[in-house]
Amino acid sequence: MRKRLQTKLSATLPPEQLKKIYNSFDIVGDIAIIKTATPNLENAETAANQIMVIHKNVKTVFAQSSPIKGDFRVRQLNLLAGENKTITLYKENGCQFRVDVEKCYFSPRLSHERARIADLVESGEVVVNMFAGVGCFSVIIAKKVSQTKVYSIDVNPTAFEYMQQNVKVNRVYGNVVPLLGDAKEVIQTKLQGIADRVLMPLPEKALEYLPYAIMALKPEGGWIHFYDFQHATREENPVEKTKTQVAQKLACIGTDYRFASSRVVRSTGPNWWQTVLDIQVSGKPSKF
Ligand SMILES: C[S@@+](CC[C@H](N)C(=O)[O-])C[C@H]1O[C@@H](n2cnc3c(N)ncnc32)[C@H](O)[C@@H]1O
Missing domain, CATH: 3.40.50.150 (Vaccinia Virus protein VP39)
Structure with missing residues (x-):
């Protein structure tokens, strides 16, 4: 999937931007978070839309707009594409986890x-x-x-x-x-x-x-x-x-x-x- 995304994005993004975005997004349940520190908004939106095309289960894409900080280890998120929601269900190691990706680490x-x-x-x-x-x-x-x-x-x-x-x-x-x-x-x-x-x-x-x-x-x-x-x-x-x-x-x-x-x-x-x-x-x- 990552390879397909890389190929799609290489048509529209300069190589440096492509490398940053490609290496820096996570998918948590049906939410994707692009973590690149200095996203150029237009390119980030292009990448967000392509992530949703390739990862059909992704309904929301955010850019992480602050470092993880404070006692609670949380971050600010800016909506790039899809539904504006921060709560999702994530599956791992045979368990399921409900999580608010903005209010919890x-x-x-x-x-x-x-x-x-x-x-x-x-x-x-x-x-x-x-x-x-x-x-x-x-x-x-x-x-x-x-x-x-x-x-x-x-x-x-x-x-x-x-x-x-x-x-x-x-x-x-x-x-x-x-x-x-x-x-x-x-x-x-x-x-x-x-x-x-x-x-x-x-x-x-x-x-x-x-x-x-x-x-x-x-x-x-x-x-x-x-x-x-x-x-x-x-x-x-x-x-x-x-x-x-x-x-x-x-x-x-x-x-x-x-x-x-x-x-x-x-x-x-x-x-x-x-x-x-x-x-x-x-x-x-x-x-x-
Ligand atoms: C890096 S996260 C750990 C996440 C978790 N272990 C996991 O696998 O998803 C650190 C957590 O420690 C909590 N925390 C920070 N300071 C704390 C303290 N003094 N006592 C207890 N929890 C604390 C934060 O709220 C945060 O949820």
Whole structure:
């Protein structure tokens, strides 16, 4: 489909514009979002119309007109073509998610990572998802793995509402427990020492919130999935840069740990990378 779109657009768009638009749109349910930073409006509208011709299921095309920002990690959208609506139904990993793409964070580019994490969870585990959004990681884990309990926290009331709906739609009620609030406070007041595994899918705050992830783990320890954004030149390794920062933080709180695995999740811009570390923590930290 992308190849067909590229061929169609190459007749009307200059090569530089074509490359930008072609590499930078996502489809979430029946909504497409073109993320190029500086869209020339006329070209963006041409591309939007072609996306709707080729992807017959797409009913709406937006241009993302701001970076993802603020505590809720949301973005501004400008309608380019089709119906003016921001709510859609998205299917992934055998689950369905209702999402408002303007009022909640959402990225289909994390689908592989969500499946990878669900594959690591064992039956009967207690999981804390500190930054759950509309509940994708949490619901997929609960759907794939029997007898799990996933405490699923988000500070955005709209994302929390959609998370509640997604728990119902996917019939994981009781296995996923949606909690509204700041992950720091929710863990301190309700979730200390209960988790086998903690997910931290908010790179901007992961280092600051790492002590609270450790606080949520059982006294014998467990797993933390730590996400980060790193700038790295050709000579640098973004995963090693994340490891260095995390190792410094863990040394400060006196934690025994090992980096069991690590990888680049995706590229997020020129020389920018999203990384993940799977950290195995043993026992309680000495400096809590
Ligand atoms: C990058 S999104 C995570 C999305 C989600 N894990 C997914 O796969 O779609 C980060 C989420 O963290 C939430 N958030 C930001 N600060 C928070 C905090 N202090 N406590 C809990 N949630 C927070 C935002 O509202 C946002 O939904």
